[in-house]
Amino acid sequence: MSDSTESFEERLQRAKLDAMKELAYGASHEINNPLANISARAQTLLRDERDPERRRALEAINQQALRAHEMISDLMLFARPPRLDARPVDLTAVIEQVVAEVSAECSRRGIETLIDADGALPEIAGDPVQLAVAVKAVIVNSIEAIGQGGRVEVAIKRLEDVLRIEVRDTGPGISPEVRTHMFDPFYSGREAGRGLGFGLPKAWRIVTAHGGQIWAESAGDEGALIVIELPSGAGRS
The missing domain is CATH 1.10.287 (Helix Hairpins)
Incomplete structure (x- = not known):
């Protein structure tokens, strides 16, 4: 480019x-x-x-x-997102908190949630409240896309100087066009319940404020993957 x-x-x-x-x-x-x-x-x-x-x-x-x-x-x-209240953050704890918050809704819909976290992950500098909002928006997007009966898997791993969060679901796949605009609040062509409202744009705003990246991938006709990468020094500015 x-x-x-x-x-x-x-x-x-x-x-x-x-x-x-x-x-x-x-x-x-x-x-x-x-x-x-x-x-x-x-x-x-x-x-x-x-x-x-x-x-x-x-x-x-x-x-x-x-x-x-x-x-x-x-x-x-x-x-206009609020200023980051940066402090040491245990991302695994943030994910566990969010999954606990959505557990009742998942049970009602018959959706299984799984967490797979690498051991001994380092803390990052970030705003735990805002990061929880971002992660929850992504997980809720998966829940709403699945509808009834399915699975949401949340993995967190270390890749060199970043921590990666992967949210994978068994809902409908995502077309290339929609993937391009998933986090754009002005885009009206979202499909199959993915990205409706301001949840994903809000997640993008929070992640980028932490110096990170977020993007969506598709696993064909069934399933999607949303990836969040946060640098080990996220939120220090």
Whole structure:
């Protein structure tokens, strides 16, 4: 790839992020307040409502308002992520925590989760909260792509000066075009439940803020692999 092409892609990425920031700030100020009012009103009505059908309707209104608020929060995080609170991080512990958090949903869907960690892995310098958010976004993407019945395998290994996290699943494969745009929040052509919402773009934002890389691979018609690589000095800047 030539320097001129790299320069163009960098300018394009910067323009996208600038557009995302403008959208995020506008949505935060103009939409969050009405959403908060809708949620508060629905919760107030729920306290006195006894009719089951009306309760279900009010609960749905409240949940959708909260979901929209969460999407705006994700948009804000992607547009302007918080400063890294860097400290020594045990990535194996982060992965175990995330898998524990999604275990109930996996059980409900009949999805098996496996962790394969190399022994005596070094700690890295990073933000454990944000890294957990990134790893969870990738694992949730696999869970949603599988749907019902399947397996998610999470491996962590050391490769020279990086730690590599591999999240492999038995869901549908990923076409080359979708792999190219998996982490682009502006891309609307995602397939089979992969990459819907801001989960994967948010993971990309956090990983790159740590000086790492994230990409997707496909294992043919069935299964996908998402790889995160973090340098041993991640998050030191």
